[in-house]
Amino acid sequence: MINLNIPFMSYRNIATMTSLALLALSILSLGFRGLNLGLDFSGGTLIEVTYSEAVDLGEIRDLMTNNGFDDFQVVNFGSDTDVLIKVADKDGSSQLGDTIFTFLQADDPSMELQRIEFVGPQVGSELRDQGGLGMLVALGMILLYVAFRFQYKFALGAVTALAHDVVIILGLFSLFAWDFDLTVLAALLAVIGYSLNDTIVVSDRIRENFRGERGFEPEEIINRSINQTLSRTLITSFTTLLVLLALYFFGGDMIRGFSEALIIGVLVGTYSSIYVVANMLLGLSITQDDLAIPEAEGVEFDEMP
Amino acid sequence: MNRFSIGTHAFILMVLAIGVIYSLPNLYPAKPAIQIAYTDSGKSADQSLLDQVSEILISKAITAESVGLKDNNIVAKFSSFDAQLAAKSALQRVLLDRAVVALNLEPSTPQWLRSIGGGPLKLGLDLSGGVHFLLEVDIESALDNRLDSLLNQYRKKFRDDRISVESSQKNDKELIFEFLSDEDYSKALKIFGDDNITSVGTALYDLQPSSIRNRVSLAYSQSAIKEIRDYAVGQNLMTLRNRVNELGVSEPIVQRQGSSRIVVELPGVQDTTAAKKIIGKTANLEFRLEAASTTSSLRKEEFDYQDERMGSAYLEKNVIVAGDRVTNASSGFDESGFAQVNISLDMQGGRAMQKATSGNIGRKLGVLFVEQKNKSILTLDENGQEVIEQTSYIEKSIISLATVQAVLGTSFRITGVGSPQEASELALLLRAGALAAPMKFVEERTVGPSLGKENIELGIRSIIIGLLSVIAFMLFYYRWFGLAANIALFANVVLITGFMSLLGATLTLPGIAGIVLTIGMAVDANVLIFSRIREELAEGKDPQTAIQEGFSRAFVTIFDANVTTLIASVVLYAIGTGPIKGFAITLSIGIITSMFTAIIGTRAIINLMYGNKNIQELRI
Numbered sequence: 001m002i003n004l005n006i007p008f009m010s011y012r013n014i015a016t017m018t019s020l021a022l023l024a025l026s027i028l029s030l031g032f033r034g035l036n037l038g039l040d041f042s043g044g045t046l047i048e049v050t051y052s053e054a055v056d057l058g059e060i061r062d063l064m065t066n067n068g069f070d071d072f073q074v075v076n077f078g079s080d081t082d083v084l085i086k087v088a089d090k091d092g093s094s095q096l097g098d099t100i101f102t103f104l105q106a107d108d109p110s111m112e113l114q115r116i117e118f119v120g121p122q123v124g125s126e127l128r129d130q131g132g133l134g135m136l137v138a139l140g141m142i143l144l145y146v147a148f149r150f151q152y153k154f155a156l157g158a159v160t161a162l163a164h165d166v167v168i169i170l171g172l173f174s175l176f177a178w179d180f181d182l183t184v185l186a187a188l189l190a191v192i193g194y195s196l197n198d199t200i201v202v203s204d205r206i207r208e209n210f211r212g213e214r215g216f217e218p219e220e221i222i223n224r225s226i227n228q229t230l231s232r233t234l235i236t237s238f239t240t241l242l243v244l245l246a247l248y249f250f251g252g253d254m255i256r257g258f259s260e261a262l263i264i265g266v267l268v269g270t271y272s273s274i275y276v277v278a279n280m281l282l283g284l285s286i287t288q289d290d291l292a293i294p295e296a297e298g299v300e301f302d303e304m305p
Numbered sequence: 306m307n308r309f310s311i312g313t314h315a316f317i318l319m320v321l322a323i324g325v326i327y328s329l330p331n332l333y334p335a336k337p338a339i340q341i342a343y344t345d346s347g348k349s350a351d352q353s354l355l356d357q358v359s360e361i362l363i364s365k366a367i368t369a370e371s372v373g374l375k376d377n378n379i380v381a382k383f384s385s386f387d388a389q390l391a392a393k394s395a396l397q398r399v400l401l402d403r404a405v406v407a408l409n410l411e412p413s414t415p416q417w418l419r420s421i422g423g424g425p426l427k428l429g430l431d432l433s434g435g436v437h438f439l440l441e442v443d444i445e446s447a448l449d450n451r452l453d454s455l456l457n458q459y460r461k462k463f464r465d466d467r468i469s470v471e472s473s474q475k476n477d478k479e480l481i482f483e484f485l486s487d488e489d490y491s492k493a494l495k496i497f498g499d500d501n502i503t504s505v506g507t508a509l510y511d512l513q514p515s516s517i518r519n520r521v522s523l524a525y526s527q528s529a530i531k532e533i534r535d536y537a538v539g540q541n542l543m544t545l546r547n548r549v550n551e552l553g554v555s556e557p558i559v560q561r562q563g564s565s566r567i568v569v570e571l572p573g574v575q576d577t578t579a580a581k582k583i584i585g586k587t588a589n590l591e592f593r594l595e596a597a598s599t600t601s602s603l604r605k606e607e608f609d610y611q612d613e614r615m616g617s618a619y620l621e622k623n624v625i626v627a628g629d630r631v632t633n634a635s636s637g638f639d640e641s642g643f644a645q646v647n648i649s650l651d652m653q654g655g656r657a658m659q660k661a662t663s664g665n666i667g668r669k670l671g672v673l674f675v676e677q678k679n680k681s682i683l684t685l686d687e688n689g690q691e692v693i694e695q696t697s698y699i700e701k702s703i704i705s706l707a708t709v710q711a712v713l714g715t716s717f718r719i720t721g722v723g724s725p726q727e728a729s730e731l732a733l734l735l736r737a738g739a740l741a742a743p744m745k746f747v748e749e750r751t752v753g754p755s756l757g758k759e760n761i762e763l764g765i766r767s768i769i770i771g772l773l774s775v776i777a778f779m780l781f782y783y784r785w786f787g788l789a790a791n792i793a794l795f796a797n798v799v800l801i802t803g804f805m806s807l808l809g810a811t812l813t814l815p816g817i818a819g820i821v822l823t824i825g826m827a828v829d830a831n832v833l834i835f836s837r838i839r840e841e842l843a844e845g846k847d848p849q850t851a852i853q854e855g856f857s858r859a860f861v862t863i864f865d866a867n868v869t870t871l872i873a874s875v876v877l878y879a880i881g882t883g884p885i886k887g888f889a890i891t892l893s894i895g896i897i898t899s900m901f902t903a904i905i906g907t908r909a910i911i912n913l914m915y916g917n918k919n920i921q922e923l924r925i
Contacts, residue, residue, distance in 0.1 A: 114755065
């Protein structure tokens with residue numbers, strides 16, 4: 001057993017700076033570049049096909065142009081025999097995918113269809129609204145639960161930590177122009193769950209130590225709590241990362257965005273459960289009185305006259 | 306100390322047994338099978354069809370593992386895919402149009418498992434391959450149609466009752482009537498008042514009479530609109546079910562989603578274009594008389610023929626019968642060998658047709674084909690950016706205009722419909738019942754069968770690799786305690802599979818990701834407990850007390866942490882569709898089972914290892 005005593009809280013100003021810088025960068029990127037919305041949210045048509053041998057993307061692009069398409073993307077997907085074609089939504093026609101498949105197949109009959117996806121513009125914008133709303137509802141409900149189980153300062157800390165994680169992941173997706181689709185949204189909600197898990201474990205220990213030992217500075221207690229839970233935090237993050245890496249490398253291309261978001265989420269979430277909550281608690285000047293176990297207000301029965 | 310009672314052990318074993326039993330069906334591979342159903346969706350497969358199928362198979366010397374009735378179908382299972390294909394073509398050649406013969410994969414779950422409700426996990430479309438469509442029912446145009454026919458209905462009523470109408474017209478979503486005399490005005494108001502009730506007793510119309518110019522405006526009330534919408538969606542749902550049935554797909558899903566959308570999922574469908582052609586024909590039909598040369602231009606409309614070479618013709622505005630009154634249709638040949646379509650209408654449709662044709666023998670009756678199409682134009686939005694604005698419009702074209710030879714009733718035929726193929730395609734659409742309102746595709750996802758298979762393989766591979774690496778790490782780091790955690794972890798995977806199969810939940814690719822994620826996170830509870838035990842030991846407590854304290858003190862934390870994750874996954878379930886819902890389900894089930902295995906399961910194993918023993922030193 002290693003007894004760690006890292007003075008986490010003495011670095012808290014650096015951590016605050018780092019967090020703020022990352023947040024600012026994320027928000028700037030989100031503001032200026034926006035998210036590279038996947039088909040689920042942008043609407044449009046996507047078609048994935050597999051050729052029997054490596055294929056020249058330029059040729060496919062020419063084919064597309066010759067068939068009257070101008071706003072489209074042709075990229076390899078996973079391997080150089082797999083081709084993904086995305087067509088921006090033009091007339092919301094669900095026939096587009098079939099049309100493209102037909103002339104591609106006419107050009108090379110050995111080619112095989114993997115999938116066609118069409119999302120109408122209205123459905124896309126609905127999913128966008130629902131997704132955004134879902135995040136807010138999840139955060140709101142968690143805020144309530146933590147406030148109910150702990151105390152509002154913890155709830156604020158926890159939700160700040162979650163918002164911090166979510167914004168940074170969104171920022172990275174925006175910065176690197178990774179596709180943001182429904183599976184990534186699912187990953188974000190899973191990150192919320194995961195990061196909260198971490199946060200609660202740390203908060204729980206802080207609460208316990210605040211209640212158990214009197215006469216210490218809040219900073220000292222928080223620091224001790226973080227050290228006590230550190231090995232658990234790291235081990236859990238490590239095992240979760242293990243499975244996520246398995247998913248990233250072996251799970252196939254359709255699930256890659258999901259694993260990416262979660263891997264970043266676990267890393268950022270681990271950091272935020274150490275620093276963000278603690279920082280918030282100190283910022284809100286938590287005291288031992290905040291966490292005193294409320295004395296049960298005994299119900300008194302008066303004898304009936 | 307640290308012993309569970311026999312009751313607790315029995316409970317753990319029972320939960321585990323349920324998990325194992327209901328996971329078992331997933332180990333039996335699916336068998337190639339054929340599903341046979343009558344083309345007429347109203348007819349269930351019976352003994353005579355069963356006998357016939359068996360006979361055909363015997364005559365072709367194809368051996369089936371089993372042939373039997375299942376739900377409304379006949380299912381024949383085969384030992385090889387070759388036999389399955391041979392059987393399909395043999396059956397199709399004999400049964401022809403009478404029955405739909407579809408390739409299928411049937412689970413080979415043993416009888417004793419099936420009898421207790423066991424079955425393999427359902428696979429989502431992203432794993433099984435297939436098509437997912439989301440269709441939107443165009444309520445606006447259903448309402449518009451209703452208003453049109455309402456207008457005609459009142460005009461006729463007023464004519465019959467000798468009420469003189471100064472003007473009557475449809476204006477956007479309301480009808481406006483003006484009357485010459487006060488007397489006629491009050492008579493009309495009474496007629497409207499009498500009609501003003503829906504089948505559920507609420508007001509049918511929003512009536513706004515105004516004595517100035519004796520004018521009444523009439524619009525459908527909110528409750529009437531809701532009723533019309535429910536009717537249209539319900540009718541379209543039924544029509545789609547019939548159409549899907551004609552495709553012969555096993556376990557299709559046709560469901561209403563929200564107020565005016567319909568989800569169609571066809572697992573395993575390989576020829577998606579054909580499926581789309583049948584389902585996506587957002588066709589409706591209208592029977593109208595050809596306008597006489599004397600008909601006022603207000604009462605007639607000009608339509609093009611579907612066959613461009615034919616030009617156009619004028620039809621009356623009044624719709625005699627729409628496609629929703631069609632009960633059956635089939636294609637055949639007339640006396641001179643040309644293709645024809647035989648049509649049957651329901652009673653109400655038959656009466657209307659009889660009334661309309663009785664005075665009009667010798668005039669022509671037109672059949673209009675109504676299709677919804679999309680058009681887009683470039684416009685400027687509020688920021689001055691060019692955006693594409695989409696409008697859908699309805700195209701009506703004449704598919705047949707034939708002379709009425711006799712008074713038509715509930716059954717009649719249309720000749721001159723083109724080639725036999727065109728006739729049978731038209732009959733198919735008519736037979737499947739026309740739509741009460743046009744529909745359009747708002748979402749479509751097609752997954753090829755090979756991609757589905759690849760997704761399963763990759764998914765299972767990542768589960769195994771993830772599981773093995775976590776197991777290795779836990780063993781290395783916690784030794785004997787790690788072993789206990791690993792057994793619990795393995796039990797957790799079995800429980801997730803078992804409960805998902807039992808609940809009939811659908812496994813999707815994100816669902817597999819959910820299982821992988823659960824594996825990573827499930828050990829968290831154990832890590833928390835073990836770290837706690839280490840701390841207790843470091844404080845100098847004896848091993849038995851340390852184990853006791855470790856478990857009980859970690860419990861609250863584990864509980865809080867899991868409840869919050871559960872909240873996130875419930876929200877995810879609420880907002881997500883298809884595959885994402887699958888992720889939310891596996892994650893939720895995983896959280897619950899992992900709490901059980903990690904807390905109670907691990908405790909049981911540790912108790913068995915250390916309980917009631919005199920341990921001097923605990924290596925953890």
